[in-house]
Structure formats: structure tokens, C-alpha cells
Amino acid sequence: MQFNTYTAAGAHIAADLVNQPSPHAAWLTDLLSGHDVHQATADDAMVEDLRQWTLRLRPVFETTSAQQATLVDALLIAADCHPRLVSHDGLAHHLHYAPLHAPLPARVKALTAAGLAHLIADGAGGRLGRCGRSGCPLVFLDTSRNGRRHFCSVRCANAVNVSRYRTRHRQSG
Ligand SMILES: [Zn+2]
Ligand SMILES: [Zn+2]
Numbered sequence: 001m002q003f004n005t006y007t008a009a010g011a012h013i014a015a016d017l018v019n020q021p022s023p024h025a026a027w028l029t030d031l032l033s034g035h036d037v038h039q040a041t042a043d044d045a046m047v048e049d050l051r052q053w054t055l056r057l058r059p060v061f062e063t064t065s066a067q068q069a070t071l072v073d074a075l076l077i078a079a080d081c082h083p084r085l086v087s088h089d090g091l092a093h094h095l096h097y098a099p100l101h102a103p104l105p106a107r108v109k110a111l112t113a114a115g116l117a118h119l120i121a122d123g124a125g126g127r128l129g130r131c132g133r134s135g136c137p138l139v140f141l142d143t144s145r146n147g148r149r150h151f152c153s154v155r156c157a158n159a160v161n162v163s164r165y166r167t168r169h170r171q172s173g
Pocket of ligand 2: 131132133136137138151152153156
């Protein structure tokens with residue numbers, strides 16, 4: 001499984017959007033530039049526009065496979081996602097999911113919808129998940145080799161392991 005393509009970037013961006021409760025323009029610009037999104041400079045109105053979109057991304061990480069596909073298919077429609085083969089900035093031809101000069105929010109919607117759709121179509125929808133520590137709202141894209149990740153971070157995994165250990169210890173003592 002490859003997670004390093006531009007299309008997979010859409011799924012990574014989706015997770016990062018969901019995990020940021022208070023996004024702002026500079027943060028969004030950094031996030032998108034970091035994933036080689038073309039002309040990624042964001043402003044406050046774009047952040048607000050994508051905040052609504054992000055509310056629709058979260059359930060994709062929290063639901064089971066059948067619902068997940070239905071949700072993402074609806075995202076493809078809502079984002080008006082159309083694959084385009086483009087070349088810009090000296091790069092080789094690659095897929096975009098909105099016209100090159102569409103407004104940034106439209107391009108991000110199309111890219112995140114397409115990234116999630118490709119994962120599911122590749123049988124990897126189960127790699128989208130929500131942290132298994134109760135109370136932790138963070139979601140993740142599991143890029144591990146065995147695909148058995150349950151937590152957003154080592155910190156949450158350790159917290160759950162410690163509390164399980166204490167529970168066991170109490171029961172046996
Ligand atoms: Zn491009
Ligand atoms: Zn967590």
C-alpha cells in the first residue's frame with residue numbers, strides 16, 4: 001500500500017483538518033503547502049468555508065465500512081470532484097480533482113474527497129480511524145505496515161495501557 005502519493009495527501013489533509021479545532025489562515029497555508037498543494041495561500045474566509053466541510057469529513061473516520069463509502073461518495077458529489085490531468089510549476093503531469101485555478105477551498109474539498117475515495121476503493125477504508133482512548137477526539141490515517149493502529153499517538157496508547165494495567169492489578173490484588 002502506498003501512502004505517499006499526491007492523492008493520499010488528500011486523506012492526510014482530511015485527518016489534519018478534522019484534528020484542528022481552531023484552524024487559522026497561516027496554519028492552513030502551512031498544512032496545504034506541506035502536501036504540495038498548488039497556490040496554497042489561505043485567508044480567513046477560506047478557513048471558515050473549510051470548517052463546514054470538515055464537519056462532513058469527521059464521520060468518515062468514525063464509521064464502519066458500508067456507511068463510510070456512502071458518506072465519501074456524497075463528498076465526491078458535494079465537492080464537484082472531476083479528475084483532471086494537469087502539469088504546472090515544471091512538475092510532471094499528475095491528477096488534480098478540480099480545475100487548476102479553482103478557488104482554494106474548492107480544490108481542497110475535491111482533493112480530500114478524492115483522497116478518501118481512493119483509500120476506500122483500494123480496500124483501505126479500515127485505515128481511517130478514531131483514537132481508541134475514550135475522550136480523545138483525534139482521528140488518524142493508519143500508515144503502519146500491519147494496519148493495526150488504534151490510537152492517535154503513543155501518548156494515548158500508553159495512557160490506555162497504564163489504566164488497563166491498574167485495573168488488572170486491582171482485580172488480582
Ligand atoms: Zn498539482
Ligand atoms: Zn488520542
